[in-house]
Each structure stands twice: as C-alpha cells, then as structure tokens.
Amino acid sequence: MNWRRQVPAGAVLARCLCTAEVDVAAVTQLYRRLSALRATGGTTTAGQVLNQYVREGRKVTKYELDRCIKELRKYGKHQSALQIMEWMDVRNINFSSRDYATRLGLISEAKGIAAAENYFSSLPQLEKNLYTYGALLNCYCKGKMEDKALALFKKMEEMNIAFTFAYNSLMTLYLRLDQPEKVPPLIEGMRKRNIALDTVSYNMYMRSYSGLNDIEGVERVFEEMMKEDEQTIDWTTYSSLASFYVKAGLNEKAASALRQLEEEMGPKNELAYRFLISLYAGISKSGELHRVWKSLKSNLQTINNLSYLVMLQALGKLNDVDALKTTLEEWRSSRSNYDLRLANAAIIAFLKSGMIKEAESVLQEAMQNSNGPFFKAREMFTTFFLNHHQVNSALKYMEAAISEVKNNEWHPNPDDVDKFFKYFEEKRDVDGAEQLCKLLKKVNYLDSKAYHSLLQTYVAAGKLAPDMRTRMEADGIDTRGEIGALLEKVLGDC
Template identity: 50%
Template sequence: MNPNNHNSARRFVGQLNKTKKAAAASTLPPPEKPERLNRKLSALGATGGSLWKTLNHYVMEGNIVKKCELQSCIKELRKFKKYPKALEIMEWMEMRKIDYSYTDHALRLDLISKTKGIVAAENYLNNISPLAKNKLTYGALLNCYCTAAMEDKALELFEKMNQLGFLSNSLPFTNLMTMYLKLDKPERAIYFAQDMKQKNISPSTFTCNVLMQSYASLNDISGVESVLEEIVNAGENKCDWTTYSNLVSIYVKAGLFEKAKLALGKLEEKMKPGAPRQAYHFIIGFYAAIDQPGEVDRMWKTLSSVYPTFNNLSYLVMLQALAKLNDVVGLKKLFKEWESSCPYYDMRLAEVVIGAYLHHDMFEEAKLVFEDAIKKTKGPFLKAREKFMLFLLKNRQLDLALGYLDAAVSEANDVKEWTPFWRLTSAFLNYFEENKDVHTAEKVLNILKPFHRLNSNDYRSLLKIYIAAGKFDPKMRRRLEEDGIEIRCEIEELLQVVCPQLD
C-alpha cells in the first residue's frame, strides 16, 4: 500500500470531520451574551432585589466586575435618588477589597448622610484613614451640614477646613452661600462671597449665580447687575447660558419683563452648538412667563431642529408653557401628539393638561384625561386628585370633592407618601367657614391628619368656622397646645370666643 495514499485518505477524513463540526455549529444558536452589569444593578433600584446577591452571583458566573462599571451604576442610581442601593454598591466594593479613592470616600460619606443621617456620616469620617481626611471628605461633610441647614456645625467645620488649608476652591464657600439663601439670610451669603474674594479664590459660575440670587433676595437689582458685569469683564468663560438664565429668572420675578427679554437674547447668543436640552427648556419657559407666544413657538421649532426626537421632559416644558399662555387649542394638540408617540406614559404631562382644562372650567375634558391616564399608568394620581378637589370646592361641589379626597387617602395609604398641597386644606376650611359647617370641617381634618400636620393657619381657620357656626369647644385651647401651636394675639382672641375661660 502506498503510504502517500494512506496519508491522503487520513487528511481527507479529518477535513470531512471538521466540515461536519462546522456545519453542526452553524445550526446552533449563538452563545448568549451576559446581561450588562449596570443594567442588572440599575433594575434593582426599581425592583428592590438583593444587590449583594446579584453581584456575588455575577462574579460566580465567571464575570469580571470592573470598578468603572460600578461607578457608572452608582451615578445612575444617585440620579434617580436610589441612595440606599448606591450605598450598597460602595459597601460591596469595600467587602471585595476594591480600592477606594479619596473621591469614593467623599461619595460614600454623602450617601451615608442621605440614607442613615448626619451622625452616621460624621462617624464614617472619624473612622477612615488619616490620609483620607482631606478637603474632599471634609467638603462632603460640609455639604451635608449645609443641605440640612445646620448652620453652627457648618461654620465650625468651615473654620476647621480653613485652619487645615482645605479652602483651595470655591465649593465650600458656595455651599455656605447656598445654605444662607435657604435660611433667608442673603447678606451672609454675600459676606462669604467677599471673604472668598479676599482669599484670592476664583468663583465658579455656580458661585456667581448664587451671589446674583443673594442680591436679588435683597431686591438689589443693581447688585445683581454688578455681579454680571464683573463676570463678563473677567473674561474667564464663567459667563455661560446658566448665568443669563439666572439673570432672566431674577428679572421675571421682579416684573422687569423688558430687561428679561434682552437677557433672553443674550442667553441665546451664549448657547453654543450642542447646548443641552435644558437650555432650550429654560428659554421656552421664560418666554411663556413674559407672554411671548411667538418666541415660544420659535424656540420649540429650534429645539426640534437640534434634537429631532422629543423626550417626555421637552413635551412637559412645552405643555407648561402653553398652559401659562392659556393656549388650550395648542395644548390639546400637543398632548395628543405626545400620547401617540410617548415611550412611556408620564403622569406629570397629564397633570398639566388636567390643570389647564380645569382652569378654563373644562371639567368633563379634564375628567376624560384623568380616566384615560388611570388606564395607562399606575400613577401616582395624588396631584391630579388635588387639582379636581380645588376646582370642585371653588365651584361649591363638596360631595364630589369629598369623593376625590377619599380616593386620594386610599391611594396614599398604599404608597405611604402624600403631603397635601397647602392650598388644599385652606380651600376646604374656607368652604366650611362660608357654610358654617363645623361637623364636616372636623371630619375632613381628621381624614387629613395622618398626612398633614395642622399649623397655626389651619387652626385659625378652624376657630373662625366655630365662631361662624356659633359653636363652642372648651377643650380647644388644650388641643392647640398638644399640637404645639404657638398661641399669639389673633389666635388668643379667637380662642376666647370658642372656649371662654370661666371666672
């Protein structure tokens, strides 16, 4: 036998087997790609599943967990305020000995504050390594204090940072300035802006915007404009679209519409190609606020040319603008356009339309939108129900209003979240005062009590209802004291009528 023929036959058989294997492989489905880690973890933020279990299982499947993936997911969870889940990822990172940067320590401190409180955040800072106790982690704790408006602790920590040489940028100053605006102490915000200037620390764009708001809070428009002039003259690219957006909002609030219109022109000039949707949203809202329907329409068309696909937020902003302009026809048309193309049903848009219809006494149209929304989304529907209650009380239809109240309470008991709009309680009490109806007033307040803590204004209205109805309650004074209501002159005078003290 010729050995060459034998070798040729063996090669032929081997090639035939390879061909068969390849053919068989081609008929099999391709191997499944593992689901992206950040998609798995982000989904847990909504479903509430076990994050540690998911991560451990992912590793056991032979997958490698990259720190950048975890950081991306933490960012996504924080964006949607899923702070406990974001903190769990950071705790898992520590358990798996994934190195923490100083930024990671600062981020974890912030998440601890949001989920477990300020004391837990303080303990975390006290227990990390000395090297990690730097301007980032101290700055994160300062931000926590300022967010919680803890003035004394914020000032104490700020001074400590100053002594340690950690005040090297504008952020600590800006945090204090923002806190003082929240505390309605704008003059203190201006003081820290001047202190920063004396330390030769350059302000950020956001710092300048806060400073402008501080002067605006003092009704000092010239002070606002002097800050803008200083920013423009600095020529350090600190004057961007947010600066003029801030200026426009100040002018609009002050009723200076002509100045607002000029500032809007400047805002548009500052918008570079690729400006975020948010910039267009601001401009649309501001043009609506100064009653410029033509400019609203122009900017909507401009937005569509830059971002051909509208998202829910863009539609929301435009619907709000049309509602403000009382353009019911345009609003109805745009809402139908959104409904026909929306990726998911956003109740906020329906609420705008319901509010606009009710404002124009279009109750049946508003009711149809609401009923349709109930079929298309799980809600919540509390804000929409409030709008109906306010409308019905204004039109003296108490029974229908009480029906919406019962539905709201039933829903609130399920979601465990409802803080009724302050105007709602006032509207009910004003109605009962006009109708001298003590019994139903007390019934409604009792219904609202789990969701709304009665304040001095509520009790003032309740006392007036008793007086209008000619009713007395000897226990009313004690009731106010038990609810922590400060009894000042007007309330004292009303109490003397409702529960007169016998000699």
C-alpha cells in the same frame, strides 16, 4: 495640585472617555433596569437588579456603574443610587475620594444627615479630605443647618481646604435662608484669600443682588466677569442674567440675554434648551418658545421626559392648550417610560382652563400606567373644586389622596384645609367638619388649628359636643387659652 478652581464636569468625562472603551448600549440597558425601580415602596433593590444582570453573563464596569449613579442621582432616585454604591462596596470595588464623597451625599438624601455624619466619622482618616468634608458641608447647607455648616467651614479653613466649592456651598445656604446680603462678604473673603471665583460663584453673586432687588448690582457683577475673567461666562451666566431680568420685569433685556445664551450653548445642549423654553415662557414669547422647541427636536435624536415636562409647563403658563395637547401626544408616542410629572403638568394646565374632563382623563391614564403615588394630582383637583365651590367633589379627591398615604409621606395643602373649614363654618355643617377631621387624623394632621376650626363650626351651628375635651386631650391638644374658651361653649353642662 491646585483645587482652588473646580474641574469642569465635561473635562472629567472627557478623561474617562479617553481612558476607557465605553459600551454605550450596555450603560443604557443597565440604567433602564435600575431607573425602573420605584423610589419608594416595592421590594426589589438595585443590588438585586445588578446580581441578576451579572448572572445573565454580563460584565459591569465601574464606569458603567458611575454613570448609572450619576443619572439616578440627577433624577432624585437617591435610594437606588446608594444601593449601587453599597453593592460596589460589598464586592470590594475600589472607591476614589470622590466616590466616598458621593456616597456621603447619597446617604444624606436617602437616610438623613445624622446617617451621613455617622458615615463620615467611620471613614479612614486619609479619606477625610476636601472631597468628603466638602460633601458634608454641602449636606448641612442643603439642610439649612447654619450653625453646623459654619463650624465645619471654620475647620476646613484651619485645614486649608476651604476652596471654591466650600464658599459656593455657603452661598447656597444663605440664598436658601433668604439672606442674600451675606453673599457679597463671602465673595470678598474669597478674593482676600486669593481663591478663584468660578461660574457658579459669579452666578450666585448675581443672584444675591437680584434677591436684594438690585438689578444694577446684578449688571455690575456681570461687568466684573467680563473684565476680570471672561472665561467664567458661559450659557448658564446668560440664563441666570435672563431670569433676573424676568424677575425685574425687564423683558427686552431678558430677551437679549436669551439670544446670548443661544450663541453660547451649542446645538445639542438639552439642559440649555430647557432654560430657554422656561424663560421664553416667562416673558410670553410664544413664537420664540416654539422655535426653540422645534430646534431641540431637530438637533437631538431623543428627547427625555424632563424636556417634555418643561415644555408642557411652559405651554400651561401661556394657556396654549392646543399646543399642550399636541406635545402631550408626541410624548405619549415616543416615551420609553411613563412619567407622572408630565401627567401632573397636563392636569394643572387643563384645570387652569376649566377643562375638567380632559384633566380627569389624564389622571385615569396615569393610574393605568403608573404605580403613583397620586397625591399631587388629587390635590390639584381638590384645590380646583374648592375654588369653584364644589366642596363635595373636593372632599372626594382629598379622601382619595389620603387613602393611599403611608408613613405620613403627604399632608393636605393647609390652604385647602382652611377653605374646607371656612365653608363648613359658614354652612354650619358640623358633620362635614367632623368628616374632614377624621381624614386629617388618618395622616396625623389633626392639630390644634384644626380643632379650633371644628369648635368654631360647632359654635356657629349651636351644637354641643360633651366628649370634646376628652377627644382633644387624647390627641394631645392644649385646651388652654382661646381654644379653651371655645371648648367651654360646646361642652354644655357636663
């Protein structure tokens, strides 16, 4: 079998549908139970949910579990997806090579790359193949681990399994590392080895030229696609092309690409609708944005939270608060589960327009309907009040955010911290700076930079702190150099 061209996901799904009678209602019901699990915190596992489901006399097929894993993974619920695979393993449900690769990727997301490496090492030799090698390579590339990625890629080349997916992973790595100039040589390497470029390859090839601010290079790649393999062009190609034009400020060319996107996408492609909405907002085409949203709602029976999120973000970008309120209300009336991301999008838009009461109302609603965490929302309020010189209100929201932090899962925005310290220094407010340091210490964010700012505030206020050296040493702060000179000024004669 020739694995040099990846099999489209749609083709795989079509084969599954042809070989198994799918109970859509069962998949939906099971997925709703599993998706309700909180990604962090809580004690109920996906395995416990599945056990209860089976105890109710329901049958669970591998196809249903695979679909749930795919959806959970799509929405970033890697821990729950991994727990399903662990449940399958305990019950001796046969894994394919693709399943082993999926599990490896989930382990990396949920437990870290070291755990994924251990899992790979434990696999039977037969399962150390292009799928699992490719999954491990993808983990390294996503983690920006260039040395390990290149070493593994070299080994895959030696085994003659470095096909399209492997090259695409390396291209992703270099784009993540902001090294777009390294992508074209990879494309040339594929061509020398007679390895076919797929749609993803071409899209990243175009993206590399966009990263180099070479719009002519982008267009040249597109022309190559048209000439060499027109079948690789789909709606994602036009979406990428439009985004590059938006970046270059070529709005008319972007609009033309978006019209081509609509011709290619099909009427029920929700993902394509999202790109259209976001990109039309990017070129300030409000009329087109609302037309596409109306088309989405008329062509799809249900609209998921992610589409509502994209629409709210687009309306916020265009400062269309009235339409945002209407869309928010539509979501409230139709939602099957509360999504904190939508609340955050609304809060951003309301604060951007100075509508504090509306933003606070959304936060209160979110706190009533969600278990949180609410770090991001409170950070938005912190930043807003700091920018409007309402420091006491800003500090209140930062304190509220820090109060719910567990296991260092969130840190304050460094720019906000700098603004706080600058204000306290200007006002010679030592008490305010000390209060901020106490908050930072609670989330292990009291570093040398924070102490430097605290010392500057003491110096500006002309106050002494005889115990400061002891405090700093207890917190592991190096008191040499510039910070040491400041320290001497606040120690007094002690």
